Amino acid sequence: MVPATAIDDPDDPRLADYRQVRERDLVGRNGGFIAEGVVVLEKLIARGRHPLRSVLVAQKRVAALEPLLAALPPGVEVYAAGQAVMDAVVGFPIHRGVLAAGVRAEPGLDAMLAALPERALVVGLCGIANHDNMGGLFRNAAAFGADAVLLDDDCCDPLYRKAIRVSVGAALTTPFARAGSAGALAARLVAEGFAVMALSPGGAVELSQVGAAPRRAVLFGAEGPGLPAAVLAQAQTVRIEMAGGFDSLNVATASGIVLHQMVASARVVAGG
Secondary structure: OOOOEEOOOOOOHHHHHHOOHHHHHHHOOOOEEEEEOHHHHHHHHHHOOOOEEEEEEEHHHOOOOHHHHHOOOOOOEEEEEOHHHHHHHHOOOOOOOEEEEEEOOOOOHHHHHHOOOOOEEEEEEEOOOOHHHHHHHHHHHHHOOOOEEEEOOOOOOOOOHHHHHHOOOHHHHOOEEEOOOHHHHHHHHHHOOOEEEEEOOOOOEEHHHOOOOOEEEEEEEEOOOEOOHHHHOOOEEEEOOOOOOOOOOOHHHHHHHHHHHHHHHHHHHHHO
């Protein structure tokens, strides 16, 4: 059995990372983050992109989680507490019974771009402020093999607990970096030799008409305002055809459609 330290006092200082999770999520964690759930913890351990400080599990789940806990890197503390203690620490009923405290290890923009392969697919996000959408975008980026995600300064945090959960851990495994303003993000991709396409209901080209490119970047903006004019001016604007009278989709849904099309187009070129 993995040694789990039993804790029965919600005020135990060893649980400081987990205290009042929602409030701490809002004000920031000074380089840390909280991940929630078994699937997310599995991805954290498997990829090893972000170091772990500790894991907090419900006492009743320790035995069932033994194989997963045994895979933790050396030095990661495992704490076990009764349900009432866990709820008191985090500030709400924590039904999943598994939390992990991690340390951010994000590459800088230059290092991330330099590490991309010769053929690469990058997702650029501008003004995405909704954590559900952020999580969905990262989930789709991972599902369709995007090599990296670039965020402008107005995007919310992909390592916010809810965004991680909605992404099913993809926010912890897909490389991402901040790239300044939306305009600077687009300009940097152009300078790096990417064929940049920007999604817009008024796009000049329909998605099915977009061909493959060795280095492709796809830009998505917030629902409502969309991408800024300064970004659209630097990219090929693309629309998704829809039934009459409807002109937009949820941004995460749109990203799934677009990224699937980009991967399918690249596969056709590679096979042909």
